[in-house]
Amino acid sequence: MPELPEVETIRRDLASALEGATIASVRIRKPDILMDGESPRKFAASLRGCRICSVERRGKNLLLHLTPQGRQLAAVLQVQVRMTGRFAVAPDSDPGGRQLAEQLGFSHVAAQFELDDGRTVLYDDVRRLGGFRLLTMEAWQRRERELGPEPLDIGFKSRDLARALGHGRASIKTALVDQRRIAGIGNIYSSEALHRARLDPRRMCRTLDETDMRRLHRGLRGVLSASLRESGTTLQDYRTVSGGSGKFQNRLRVYDREGRSCSRCGEQIQRILQAGRSSYFCPGCQI
DNA sequence: CTTGTACCCTGACCGC
DNA sequence: TGCGGTCAGGGTACAA
Numbered sequence: 001m002p003e004l005p006e007v008e009t010i011r012r013d014l015a016s017a018l019e020g021a022t023i024a025s026v027r028i029r030k031p032d033i034l035m036d037g038e039s040p041r042k043f044a045a046s047l048r049g050c051r052i053c054s055v056e057r058r059g060k061n062l063l064l065h066l067t068p069q070g071r072q073l074a075a076v077l078q079v080q081v082r083m084t085g086r087f088a089v090a091p092d093s094d095p096g097g098r099q100l101a102e103q104l105g106f107s108h109v110a111a112q113f114e115l116d117d118g119r120t121v122l123y124d125d126v127r128r129l130g131g132f133r134l135l136t137m138e139a140w141q142r143r144e145r146e147l148g149p150e151p152l153d154i155g156f157k158s159r160d161l162a163r164a165l166g167h168g169r170a171s172i173k174t175a176l177v178d179q180r181r182i183a184g185i186g187n188i189y190s191s192e193a194l195h196r197a198r199l200d201p202r203r204m205c206r207t208l209d210e211t212d213m214r215r216l217h218r219g220l221r222g223v224l225s226a227s228l229r230e231s232g233t234t235l236q237d238y239r240t241v242s243g244g245s246g247k248f249q250n251r252l253r254v255y256d257r258e259g260r261s262c263s264r265c266g267e268q269i270q271r272i273l274q275a276g277r278s279s280y281f282c283p284g285c286q287i
Numbered sequence: 288c289t290t291g292t293a294c295c296c297t298g299a300c301c302g303c
Numbered sequence: 304t305g306c307g308g309t310c311a312g313g314g315t316a317c318a319a
Contacts, residue, residue, distance in 0.1 A: 002313085003313090032295095032296090060313075060314090080313075080314075081313085082296095082312080082313040082314070083296085083297095083311075083312060083313055084296085084297080084298095084313095085313095108297090125296095126296085126297060126298075127295085127296040127297050127298085127311095127313095128295085128296060128297085129295065129296055129297095129312085129313060129314080130313080166289095168288095168289070168290085169289080169290080170289075170290070174290085174291090177312095177313095179313095179314080186312075186313070187311095187312065187313090235311095236298090236299085236311085275290085275291065275292085276291085276292070276293090276312085277311095277312060278311085278312085
């Protein structure tokens with residue numbers, strides 16, 4: 001369930017491993033991870049010879065900025081890991097990354113990238129909900145504009161959160177996970193932020209006053225940065241690039257804790273469905 | 288425009 | 304022990 005802290009953890013790992021490397025060849029083993037039905041041949045041909053100049057993140061998207069050799073245009077490789085996408089980088093002593101794949105239990109390798117220094121980047125995705133999309137810089141910028149602001153940006157203040165969430169009838173929980181309003185938040189951190197802010201996830205955005213919004217802003221940034229410090233939350237599938245687990249699952253206060261007692265007021269944590277997704281909250285102290 | 292629902296995908300889990 | 308049904312939730316397409 002990678003959200004902002006998990007994707008940012010992956011980004012940091014990939015950036016230190018891959019920045020400056022050049023892609024020698026690409027093998028797509030599960031064609032359906034290419035978004036928009038792009039052909040594996042075309043995709044592989046476009047990436048061959050590209051230098052990875054930086055690895056960035058926007059919301060839950062990983063962005064590999066590529067500088068092609070020759071006269072091709074600069075490109076952006078957009079990656080969404082969604083639920084079960086995982087990366088690993090094998091050393092040149094492990095050609096094709098076979099040993100590493102075995103070691104990490106990568107039994108659904110969907111794509112592999114050979115680098116010109118002999119290393120191999122593996123992308124494994126059990127459910128293949130994640131995927132890749134190769135875009136021109138301009139095309140990426142058009143998509144990027146559809147995303148809401150980054151909640152951890154230094155300039156992101158309480159009033160920016162209020163503006164992002166809007167004043168509609170949408171519940172505060174569904175608004176928080178809507179990437180067009182605010183980027184990077186999913187089911188775990190929306191529930192956790194609302195618990196920190198003592199707000200009922202069913203409240204409509206329009207009912208939040210300035211004080212509520214300040215608490216939510218603080219709760220949201222607090223939980224995202226705390227999780228980032230612990231390399232994210234591993235409940236089932238998420239792993240860092242080195243194969244490690246996040247550690248923030250030990251600090252969750254409501255998510256996946258139905259029936260357990262609230263650490264703040266002792267009331268039993270409830271699970272409800274909102275827009276087909278689970279929300280966890282404490283009916284005792286979230287109002 | 289806003290809001291809600293179905294879908295994709297596989298493995299873990301549950302009840303029988 | 305096996306087996307079918309349900310659920311998990313990213314994004315997106317589409318309907319109301």
